[in-house]
Amino acid sequence: xxxxxxxxxxxxxxxxxxxxxxxxxxxxxxxxxxxxxxxxxxxxxxxxxxxxxxxxxxxxxxxxxxxxxxxxxxxxxxxxxxxxxxxxxxxxxxxxxxxxxxxxxxxxxxxxxxxxxxxxxxxxxxxxxxxxxxxxxxxxxxxxxxxxxxxxxxxxxxxxxxxxxxxxxxxxxxxxxxxxxxxxxxxxxxxxxxxxxxxxxxxxxxxxxxxxxxxxxxxxxxxxxxxxxxxxxxxxxxxxxxxxxxxxxxxxxxxxxxxxxxxxxxxxxxxxxxxxxxxxxxxxxxxxxxxxxxxxxxxxxxxxxxxxxxxxxxxxxxxxxxxxxxxxxxxxxxxxxxxxxxxxxxxxxxxxxxxxxx
Amino acid sequence: xxxxxxxxxxxxxxxxxxxxxxxxxxxxxxxxxxxxxxxxxxxxxxxxxxxxxxxxxxxxxxxxxxxxxxxxxxxxxxxxxxxxxxxxxxxxxxxxxxxxxxxxxxxxxxxxxxxxxxxxxxxxxxxxxxxxxxxxxxxxxxxxxxxxxxxxxxxxxxxxxxxxxxxxxxxxxxxxxxxxxxxxxxxxxxxxxxxxxxxxxxxxxxxxxxxxxxxxxxxxxxxxxxxxxxxxxxxxxxxxxxxxxxxxxxxxxxxxxxxxxxxxxxxxxxxxxxxxxxxxxxxxxxxxxxxxxxxxxxx
Numbered sequence: 001x002x003x004x005x006x007x008x009x010x011x012x013x014x015x016x017x018x019x020x021x022x023x024x025x026x027x028x029x030x031x032x033x034x035x036x037x038x039x040x041x042x043x044x045x046x047x048x049x050x051x052x053x054x055x056x057x058x059x060x061x062x063x064x065x066x067x068x069x070x071x072x073x074x075x076x077x078x079x080x081x082x083x084x085x086x087x088x089x090x091x092x093x094x095x096x097x098x099x100x101x102x103x104x105x106x107x108x109x110x111x112x113x114x115x116x117x118x119x120x121x122x123x124x125x126x127x128x129x130x131x132x133x134x135x136x137x138x139x140x141x142x143x144x145x146x147x148x149x150x151x152x153x154x155x156x157x158x159x160x161x162x163x164x165x166x167x168x169x170x171x172x173x174x175x176x177x178x179x180x181x182x183x184x185x186x187x188x189x190x191x192x193x194x195x196x197x198x199x200x201x202x203x204x205x206x207x208x209x210x211x212x213x214x215x216x217x218x219x220x221x222x223x224x225x226x227x228x229x230x231x232x233x234x235x236x237x238x239x240x241x242x243x244x245x246x247x248x249x250x251x252x253x254x255x256x257x258x259x260x261x262x263x264x265x266x267x268x269x270x271x272x273x274x275x276x277x278x279x280x281x282x283x284x285x286x287x288x289x290x291x292x293x294x295x296x297x298x299x300x301x302x303x304x305x306x307x308x309x310x311x312x313x314x315x316x317x318x319x320x321x322x323x324x325x326x327x328x329x330x331x332x333x334x335x336x337x338x339x340x341x342x343x344x345x346x347x348x349x350x351x352x353x354x355x356x357x358x
Numbered sequence: 359x360x361x362x363x364x365x366x367x368x369x370x371x372x373x374x375x376x377x378x379x380x381x382x383x384x385x386x387x388x389x390x391x392x393x394x395x396x397x398x399x400x401x402x403x404x405x406x407x408x409x410x411x412x413x414x415x416x417x418x419x420x421x422x423x424x425x426x427x428x429x430x431x432x433x434x435x436x437x438x439x440x441x442x443x444x445x446x447x448x449x450x451x452x453x454x455x456x457x458x459x460x461x462x463x464x465x466x467x468x469x470x471x472x473x474x475x476x477x478x479x480x481x482x483x484x485x486x487x488x489x490x491x492x493x494x495x496x497x498x499x500x501x502x503x504x505x506x507x508x509x510x511x512x513x514x515x516x517x518x519x520x521x522x523x524x525x526x527x528x529x530x531x532x533x534x535x536x537x538x539x540x541x542x543x544x545x546x547x548x549x550x551x552x553x554x555x556x557x558x559x560x561x562x563x564x565x566x567x568x569x570x571x572x573x574x575x576x577x578x579x580x581x582x583x584x585x586x587x588x589x590x591x592x593x594x595x596x597x598x599x600x601x602x603x604x605x606x607x608x609x610x611x612x613x614x615x616x617x618x619x620x621x622x623x624x625x626x627x628x629x630x631x632x633x634x635x636x637x638x639x640x641x642x643x644x645x646x647x648x649x650x651x652x653x654x655x656x657x
Contacts, residue, residue, distance in 0.1 A: 124641060128641050135634075143634070319470045325463050333457050334457075
């Protein structure tokens with residue numbers, strides 16, 4: 001009843017190929033965008049904006065990048081946070097050394113630098129695949145962090161090893177309140193998500209999926225293996241690089257190379273696994289889940305100690321959080337290996353028939 | 359260049375490589391038998407070492423503590439097989455891999471929850487001092503602990519080889535490693551075999567944990583040795599125990615030599631990634647690793 005595509009006829013190719021062919025989807029996306037751009041900045045308080053929504057959006061972007069590489073092109077990568085680090089530090093340097101460039105072009109250039117690093121570390125994918133490749137991408141993780149720490153230029157020879165992101169100024173307007181930073185983040189994320197949605201249904205995206213599903217068959221039907229794989233690494237790293245730049249400029253403010261650990265890479269990998277591998281929506285759902293889980297756990301433990309009067313120690317809490325986090329991931333993998341996006345699909349199937357079961 | 363110094367670095371590197379191999383063997387065992395890339399091996403090493411050292415500190419006799427820890431590891435291995443892996447049978451390998459990362463978090467949290475997170479020192483009764491006679495005759499300084507660890511690793515590998523070669527269970531394990539379906543067809547109970555493999559991997563984790571603990575102390579950093587073992591794995595091949603040993607030796611030696619002779623040129627601290635770069639360069643020549651099964655479907 002609510003979600004029925006019957007009766008929506010397409011009479012032109014343009015209509016048939018539009019990005020959201022079903023009317024209900026178009027309405028849903030429009031409502032979502034209206035909420036994200038109008039309602040949230042008006043009503044959300046500072047805590048929600050700067051502690052939950054901004055990191056959620058940034059991680060969604062990084063997860064989107066990893067999903068393009070792992071979910072669509074089938075190349076498992078454990079170096080996501082290294083690409084984010086490249087983006088973050090290069091954005092800092094572009095703004096520092098070429099202030100006339102402006103923030104947004106600096107972010108784009110930083111993303112391109114991350115893409116270049118991604119291409120270099122994507123080269124092994126031409127020879128190896130699967131877990132061998134995953135371990136090989138760890139090389140990127142460790143090498144990039146080492147280079148950022150050892151080569152002083154990247155951090156502008158900061159004696160403390162910490163960089164402070166510059167103020168975001170676009171056309172003379174300083175974006176320094178949480179709401180304005182949120183606006184920048186949500187705009188960039190929305191634009192890039194739209195681009196990704198279009199990418200995966202383009203020729204390039206279909207080539208990615210062909211490589212993922214069977215690389216031998218893909219090369220037999222004439223998909224250039226080298227170009228496709230390296231392009232997947234480049235686009236994915238570009239997304240991660242922009243996410244890294246946003247991570248520093250809109251969320252953390254100050255950062256050191258150690259912030260981009262292997263742990264962060266794993267977190268982003270979890271996001272796409274829990275959200276759904278090979279799904280744009282899944283990247284957002286997974287990012288929401290992983291961002292909200294620690295907050296939910298700390299709220300729950302606060303309520304617990306309030307209710308029982310016991311004050312659990314910090315070490316106990318952090319260990320419990322590790323156990324619950326890991327346990328939930330295993331649980332999710334067992335119960336729904338295709339992720340939250342699959343649950344949404346099932347819900348749509350149900351809605352299509354509702355309220356009549358046949 | 360000082361020849362004695364060169365040999366000292368080389369031998370030190372080889373001995374460190376043996377330690378990497380100890381961890382890598384745990385990965386190989388599980389990968390061979392079940393095709394699971396067990397990222398939790400490092401956490402298992404940490405868990406085993408922490409359990410053992412905490413028992414000893416509470417006044418339990420050394421050997422009894424060893425037996426208890428071994429029992430705990432065997433039970434843990436079986437529990438992992440039952441709770442985590444069995445429901446995930448027939449899922450793609452990446453899902454299983456992710457599950458073991460989740461398992462890593464659980465084990466890290468669990469071991470610190472039970473035993474606390476302060477670092478411990480582990481005494482195995484072998485003083486960490488250079489061997490006198492070697493220093494006097496050649497001037498090369500080699501730690502007794504390292505040599506002892508190498509000896510233990512040798513015994514471990516030999517006993518594993520005997521176990522795999524001559525026992526009924528060992529033969530079943532090799533059959534499963536070769537071909538799951540054929541093994542099932544001739545009546546080998548796959549589930550039991552996986553439980554056994556995880557238990558054996560738990561045992562290997564215990565040995566590795568004791569050796570690493572004696573060397574660096576039992577602390578949280580022990581979980582990171584899994585990351586040291588990964589380049590050994592891609593160098594030696596995921597399916598090969600000899601590969602893990604030889605890979606470990608190559609990585610250990612070249613890492614130490616590079617750190618001493620090449621490190622100062624670029625500012626030092628290169629051991630975090632150098633092993634990976636060696637392994638990567640090597641893979642460009644031989645994508646299946648030193649002893650890995652030949653994959654023909656290269657594109």
